[in-house]
Amino acid sequence: MIALLATNTFSVRNCPMPTATIAVKGSASDDFPPDYAIAHFGNEFSAAARSEALAGGNAVIAQLRDTVAHVGKGVREIRVQSLRVQETFNHVGPDHVREHSGWVAQLGGQLLIEPSKLPIAYARLIQMGVRIHQLSWHLDPDTDLQARRAVRRLAVADAREAANDFALALGANLGSLIALADPGLLGATLFANGARGSSHMGFASAMSSGASWDEFVDIDPEVITISANVEASYEVTFN
Numbered sequence: 001m002i003a004l005l006a007t008n009t010f011s012v013r014n015c016p017m018p019t020a021t022i023a024v025k026g027s028a029s030d031d032f033p034p035d036y037a038i039a040h041f042g043n044e045f046s047a048a049a050r051s052e053a054l055a056g057g058n059a060v061i062a063q064l065r066d067t068v069a070h071v072g073k074g075v076r077e078i079r080v081q082s083l084r085v086q087e088t089f090n091h092v093g094p095d096h097v098r099e100h101s102g103w104v105a106q107l108g109g110q111l112l113i114e115p116s117k118l119p120i121a122y123a124r125l126i127q128m129g130v131r132i133h134q135l136s137w138h139l140d141p142d143t144d145l146q147a148r149r150a151v152r153r154l155a156v157a158d159a160r161e162a163a164n165d166f167a168l169a170l171g172a173n174l175g176s177l178i179a180l181a182d183p184g185l186l187g188a189t190l191f192a193n194g195a196r197g198s199s200h201m202g203f204a205s206a207m208s209s210g211a212s213w214d215e216f217v218d219i220d221p222e223v224i225t226i227s228a229n230v231e232a233s234y235e236v237t238f239n
Contacts, residue, residue: 018238021178022166023186026159029227032147034137036076037118037221039111043130046088050103053085057105060128067124074117080109119216126217137222147226155228156180163234175235186231 043064045056061080068078083105090101113121122132139147159180167174179186 019175020170020172020236020238021233022163022236023231023233024159024162024166025183026155026157026162026230026232027227028151028154028158029225030147030151030154031223031225032139032143034115034221034224035140035143036112036114036138038136038138039113039118039122039125039132040108040134040136041111041125041130041132042106042108044107045105046102047105048102050085050087053103053105054083057083057085057107060105060130061107063128064125064130067128068111068121071113071117071121071124074114075121076112076114078109078111080107082109083107115221118219118221122217122219123215127214135219137224139224144224144226147224148228151226152228152230155230156232159230159232160234163232163236167234167236170236170238172236172238175237178233178235180230180232183229183231186233 043060045053045060047053047056061083064080065078068075084107085103085105088101088104089098091097092099111121111125118135125132160174160177164174
């Protein structure tokens with residue numbers, strides 16, 4: 001999907017051959033499928049003693065790494081970023097007296113994974129009691145660069161088309177480009193940044209007839225919306 005927008009102003013200069021300078025804004029956006037997701041996960045392991053909670057937390061980490069490794073190609077990286085062991089308490093009686101109840105190991109981290117493998121990995125993490133707090137979707141640097149270049153060219157073309165429309169409306173001919181810049185550099189109002197949209201693409205490949213319903217989670221990825229805006233001024237001449 002490509003969205004286009006242009007707003008325009010023009011001023012006339014006194015010259016032997018009437019001319020005008022037309023200032024325009026060009027805008028474009030397009031949607032791109034993500035290259036990978038970052039799944040933010042967490043887990044808690046409770047025990048009676050601090051040492052047992054720590055050992056249990058480390059065992060969960062080992063099991064987590066093994067589970068992710070068995071997902072296979074498409075898992076880019078797993079990052080265990082924190083492991084904290086804290087004392088827990090219960091509040092007992094009408095006065096809510098705080099009493100020691102044990103210890104808990106809390107771990108958190110991130111899983112970088114490609115969309116095709118996410119449904120299987122998501123289900124396996126749930127099976128072992130790991131919670132997924134958030135999913136974020138991303139483009140690889142090369143993909144992002146190419147996408148921004150393509151959308152920027154569309155924005156430049158949109159600006160030229162807007163200038164040509166003004167020239168035709170004035171009964172004039174579109175002349176040379178005078179200036180081209182990012183929003184605000186020619187003194188005009190800034191455009192708003194592009195937003196991310198939702199995709200309705202499913203993971204049909206994960207839902208084969210031989211798979212049971214607890215072996216995958218049917219997650220829809222978000223598309224990445226890339227936007228570009230430019231400002232330009234053109235000279236027009238009157239016949």
